[in-house]
Amino acid sequence: MSLTGKQAAKKRFMDFLGTRNLRLTSQRQAIIDTVFNTDKHFTAEQLLEWSRERDQSVSRATVYRTLPLLTESGLVREMDFGKDYKFYDPNYADHPNHNHIICQDCDKIVEFESDKIAKIEERISHKLGFTVKTQRLQITATCEELKRMGTCKKKAC
Ligand SMILES: [Zn+2]
Ligand SMILES: [Zn+2]
Numbered sequence: 001m002s003l004t005g006k007q008a009a010k011k012r013f014m015d016f017l018g019t020r021n022l023r024l025t026s027q028r029q030a031i032i033d034t035v036f037n038t039d040k041h042f043t044a045e046q047l048l049e050w051s052r053e054r055d056q057s058v059s060r061a062t063v064y065r066t067l068p069l070l071t072e073s074g075l076v077r078e079m080d081f082g083k084d085y086k087f088y089d090p091n092y093a094d095h096p097n098h099n100h101i102i103c104q105d106c107d108k109i110v111e112f113e114s115d116k117i118a119k120i121e122e123r124i125s126h127k128l129g130f131t132v133k134t135q136r137l138q139i140t141a142t143c144e145e146l147k148r149m150g151t152c153k154k155k156a157c
Contacts, residue, residue, distance in 0.1 A: 005093065005094045006036045006037065006039075006090075007036070008093075009036055009075045009090070009093040009094075010032065010033075010036035012073070012075060012093075013032060013036070013070070013073050013075050014032075016069070016072075016073040016075075017069070020069075022069070025062075026055060026057070027051075027055060027057060027058045027059065027062045028062060028066055029055075030051045030052075030054040030055035030058050031047065031051045031058060031062065031063060031066045032066075033054060034047060034050045034051045034054060035047065035070060035076060035088075035090050036090065038050070038090060039090065039091055040090075041079070041087045041088065041089050041090075041091075041100075041109045042087065042088050042090075043085045043086065043087055043088070044063055044064060044067060044085065044086070044088075045085070047063055047067070047088065048060055048063045051063065067088065070088070071088070074092075074093075075090070075092070075093050076088050076089065076090050076092070077089045077092040079100065079138070081100075081102050081107075081138060081140060082140070083107070087107075087109065091111065095111075095113065096134065097113065097118065097134070097135055097136070098111045098112065098113050098136075099111065099112050099113065099114065099117065099136060099137040099138070099139070100112075100136075100137070100138050100139070101138075101139040101140075101141055102138070102139070102140055102141070103141060103142060103143035103146060103152060104140050104141065104142060104146070105142070105143070105146045105151060105152040105155075106143060106145070106146065106152030106153075106154060106155050107155060108143050108152075117135075117137060118132075118135065121135050
């Protein structure tokens with residue numbers, strides 16, 4: 001997502017908080033700044049770690065209270081890859097239809113978009129009498145390192 005896209009998304013989230021009469025504490029500000037300054041997918045624990053680099057006082061509780069607000073606002077999407085933890089994606093505001101491939105070991109995530117896949121999904125839906133509203137494809141796979149070494153040294157989380 002472009003930087004201006006991120007800034008726009010951040011502003012929309014601030015407006016969303018305003019409609020909920022939620023106070024913008026410095027902890028929450030640090031979390032929001034973190035989320036809207038990355039295009040990486042993150043877990044709650046990663047968000048906590050990154051936010052603490054901005055503001056040491058950010059607590060785990062505030063991160064866990066802020067995440068549902070982010071997903072409710074529609075600007076951050078929760079993703080379940082069948083792991084013990086969820087991932088959060090800050091890139092949907094600009095790219096609502098992108099897909100993901102994830103390494104089953106190190107959790108490396110790569111995004112991709114494909115007109116071909118979109119067309120196939122449209123064709124199938126049409127055949128079944130449906131109209132596509134949203135689509136997302138999640139592929140769990142083995143990354144290059146996992147294939148070569150049998151394990152990934154660097155876990156993304
Ligand atoms: Zn993504
Ligand atoms: Zn891997």
